[in-house]
Amino acid sequence: MAGQEQEGAACPACCFGGVIGGRGKDMFSIKVSSPFPARGTAPGGRTRWVSRQVGDRVIHVLLLSFAFTCIVFLVGIVIVLLMEGLPVLQKLGIAPFILGRDWYPTYEPPSFGALPLVLGSLWVTLGAIIVAVPLGIGAAIYTSQIAGERTREMIKPIVELLAGIPSVVYGFFGMAVVSPLVQRIFDLPTGLTALTGAITLAIMSLPTVVSISEDAITAVPNSYKEASYALGATKWETISRVVVPAASSGIFTAVILGISRAIGETMTVLMVAGNSAIIPRSFLQPVRTMTATIAAEMGEAPVGSDHYHALFAIGILLFLMTLIFNILADFLTRRYKERMGKV
Amino acid sequence: MSTLKAATAGSAVAGVHHARVNVRYMRQRLAFAATALSVGLTLGSFFVIVVFMASKGLPVISWEFLTEMPRMGMTAGGIFPAILGTFYLVLGAIAFALPLGVLSAIYLAEYAKQGMLVRIIRVGVNSLAGVPSVVFGLFGLSVFVKFMGFGVSILSGALTLGILILPTIIRASEEALLAVPYSFREASLALGATKWQTVKRVVLPAAVPGILTGCILGIGRAAGETAPILFTAATFYTMHLPSSIFDEVLALPYHIYALMTEGTMIDKQMPIAYGTALVLLFLVLSMNLAAVVIRMNYARKKQW
Numbered sequence: 001m002a003g004q005e006q007e008g009a010a011c012p013a014c015c016f017g018g019v020i021g022g023r024g025k026d027m028f029s030i031k032v033s034s035p036f037p038a039r040g041t042a043p044g045g046r047t048r049w050v051s052r053q054v055g056d057r058v059i060h061v062l063l064l065s066f067a068f069t070c071i072v073f074l075v076g077i078v079i080v081l082l083m084e085g086l087p088v089l090q091k092l093g094i095a096p097f098i099l100g101r102d103w104y105p106t107y108e109p110p111s112f113g114a115l116p117l118v119l120g121s122l123w124v125t126l127g128a129i130i131v132a133v134p135l136g137i138g139a140a141i142y143t144s145q146i147a148g149e150r151t152r153e154m155i156k157p158i159v160e161l162l163a164g165i166p167s168v169v170y171g172f173f174g175m176a177v178v179s180p181l182v183q184r185i186f187d188l189p190t191g192l193t194a195l196t197g198a199i200t201l202a203i204m205s206l207p208t209v210v211s212i213s214e215d216a217i218t219a220v221p222n223s224y225k226e227a228s229y230a231l232g233a234t235k236w237e238t239i240s241r242v243v244v245p246a247a248s249s250g251i252f253t254a255v256i257l258g259i260s261r262a263i264g265e266t267m268t269v270l271m272v273a274g275n276s277a278i279i280p281r282s283f284l285q286p287v288r289t290m291t292a293t294i295a296a297e298m299g300e301a302p303v304g305s306d307h308y309h310a311l312f313a314i315g316i317l318l319f320l321m322t323l324i325f326n327i328l329a330d331f332l333t334r335r336y337k338e339r340m341g342k343v
Numbered sequence: 344m345s346t347l348k349a350a351t352a353g354s355a356v357a358g359v360h361h362a363r364v365n366v367r368y369m370r371q372r373l374a375f376a377a378t379a380l381s382v383g384l385t386l387g388s389f390f391v392i393v394v395f396m397a398s399k400g401l402p403v404i405s406w407e408f409l410t411e412m413p414r415m416g417m418t419a420g421g422i423f424p425a426i427l428g429t430f431y432l433v434l435g436a437i438a439f440a441l442p443l444g445v446l447s448a449i450y451l452a453e454y455a456k457q458g459m460l461v462r463i464i465r466v467g468v469n470s471l472a473g474v475p476s477v478v479f480g481l482f483g484l485s486v487f488v489k490f491m492g493f494g495v496s497i498l499s500g501a502l503t504l505g506i507l508i509l510p511t512i513i514r515a516s517e518e519a520l521l522a523v524p525y526s527f528r529e530a531s532l533a534l535g536a537t538k539w540q541t542v543k544r545v546v547l548p549a550a551v552p553g554i555l556t557g558c559i560l561g562i563g564r565a566a567g568e569t570a571p572i573l574f575t576a577a578t579f580y581t582m583h584l585p586s587s588i589f590d591e592v593l594a595l596p597y598h599i600y601a602l603m604t605e606g607t608m609i610d611k612q613m614p615i616a617y618g619t620a621l622v623l624l625f626l627v628l629s630m631n632l633a634a635v636v637i638r639m640n641y642a643r644k645k646q647w
Binding site: 052053055056059060062063064066067068069070071073074076077080081083084134135136137138139141142143146147155157158159160161162164165166167168169170171172173175176177203206207210234235236237239240260263264265266267270271291294295298299303311312315318319322323325326327330 | 367368370371374375377378379380381382384385386388389391392395396399443446447449450451454455460463464466467468469470471473474475476477478479480481482484485486489506509510513537538539560563564566567568569570573574596597599600603604616620623624627628630631632635
């Protein structure tokens with residue numbers, strides 16, 4: 001009985017001793033990199049640990065390569081646009097293509113001047129921004145500063161849902177509702193005009209402007225407001241002279257992203273803006289944007305023709321314009337975060 | 344005497360002061376009304392669009408409308424092929440983008456060390472999100488339709504849409520992963536798990552609701568986009584359902600566009616367009632609503 005007991009006690013002690021003695025050095029080397037020598041005997045644990053570490057390295061590299069696919073696609077888009085678009089730019093020259101005033105791709109001889117399309121895009125976007133920016137900033141101010149907690153929680157999801165409506169539905173709505181209204185009010189031969197496009201596009205870019213400027217306004221520290229109140233300012237004076245100026249670069253980001261979204265938008269303007277490739281002179285005439293041109297003409301352009309390549313060249317212009325706006329927005333956001341972080 | 348003078352002067356000042364305060368509060372009231380009006384217009388435009396589409400579309404929608412083939416050159420019959428086509432396209436896009444997006448997000452959130460490489464990847468994700476949708480269409484046309492020879496097909500369209508929604512999924516997943524508290528990882532590592540085991544069995548399950556939100560938003564986006572499938576997958580006239588991933592398909596958003604701009608019998612096509620738009624709107628908005636609800640529930644139930 002006593003012998004048995006002793007045997008039983010000796011065994012764990014022995015194992016314990018073995019663990020301490022055998023692994024003492026390992027324990028230190030392991031401590032630096034990772035705490036998992038885990039269970040099992042010393043040699044087995046060691047190889048298993050090594051294999052697990054190697055496995056983790058492999059997974060790390062695999063994941064990195066997956067994360068790189070976004071870069072691959074972005075670079076792929078650039079390469080494709082350049083490969084398909086450059087031939088026509090080389091043939092015509094960059095300046096005549098961008099500054100050419102006539103877009104008659106199916107005439108004989110054809111004429112590829114993208115200026116009416118570039119100006120068409122900028123014109124409709126300008127109109128959309130004139131409508132969307134004051135409305136969007138006003139709505140953001142109300143949501144962030146004036147509305148109560150419960151109202152705010154009602155407004156924000158609806159703005160998100162507004163952002164989720166597909167562009168083709170906006171376009172359809174523009175055709176069915178906005179266009180007849182514009183036609184009747186201004187007594188025009190057609191309701192499909194730059195103004196119709198601008199209004200529809202404004203509704204579309206509202207959610208972008210509202211939600212991003214709302215974030216920026218909410219991020220302004222309370223201490224700013226308290227200081228203003230302490231000086232005797234009313235709530236509106238505080239908002240208009242302290243909070244909004246402090247959030248201005250964030251609001252500016254929202255405007256830029258709204259512009260970028262409006263320039264890149266295709267279906268709405270294709271359906272609503274009237275599609276005539278002339279240099280815009282008023283908001284009450286039909287215009288054609290870069291996006292609408294690509295969407296409308298790609299189906300008819302024979303693969304490999306000058307027309308086909310010219311549409312890709314417009315794609316290059318479009319890509320560059322939105323990229324510049326997005327990079328600018330990115331830069332402003334980072335600066336804004338840094339500044340607000342320091343406060 | 345002098346005290347009286349001082350008192351009258353004081354009250355005059357107070358009067359002027361009072362008037363000025365009143366003007367300031369009047370101005371405030373006006374400004375608040377203006378901001379409330381802009382909220383009203385923003386929310387109003389949402390309700391006007393939804394109510395308009397519902398009032399025009401509901402009379403058109405019936406069981407037959409949802410389950411039958413179009414007839415008489417798209418001027419009668421149902422929109423079943425468009426519903427099916429959109430389903431296939433979205434399924435393909437998610438099958439492509441979800442694994443890729445979640446794995447990318449795991450790298451960015453769990454493995455990456457802050458540095459040049461990560462900054463490049465992040466700029467890449469942001470830039471890809473900002474590329475206009477019609478440019479994705481050009482890319483899909485050139486690479487999938489022509490170069491890889493998939494033709495105008497479900498496969499080309501699904502891949503193009505997949506690339507389009509990739510940034511959405513990466514951002515949502517990364518945010519979800521970063522929201523998992525660090526103590527979860529420490530507990531798992533302390534039990535002897537490797538980093539990958541920790542990510543796979545602890546972090547990822549905790550982040551599922553957030554990833555699901557991103558996935559649902561991606562579905563909504565992919566279902567509603569028209570420009571990317573314009574030259575890669577969509578067709579207007581087809582008399583049979585797709586039999587393989589190399590067939591072209593009808594899709595809900597493209598169907599609306601085609602009904603409104605092609606064909607000659609606009610009077611007969613218009614009601615079908617309303618019905619199709621309502622189906623698409625219902626699909627996309629219910630997806631977005633689901634995402635909002637999941638996020639709210641998740642935020643409320645979260646224990647950490």
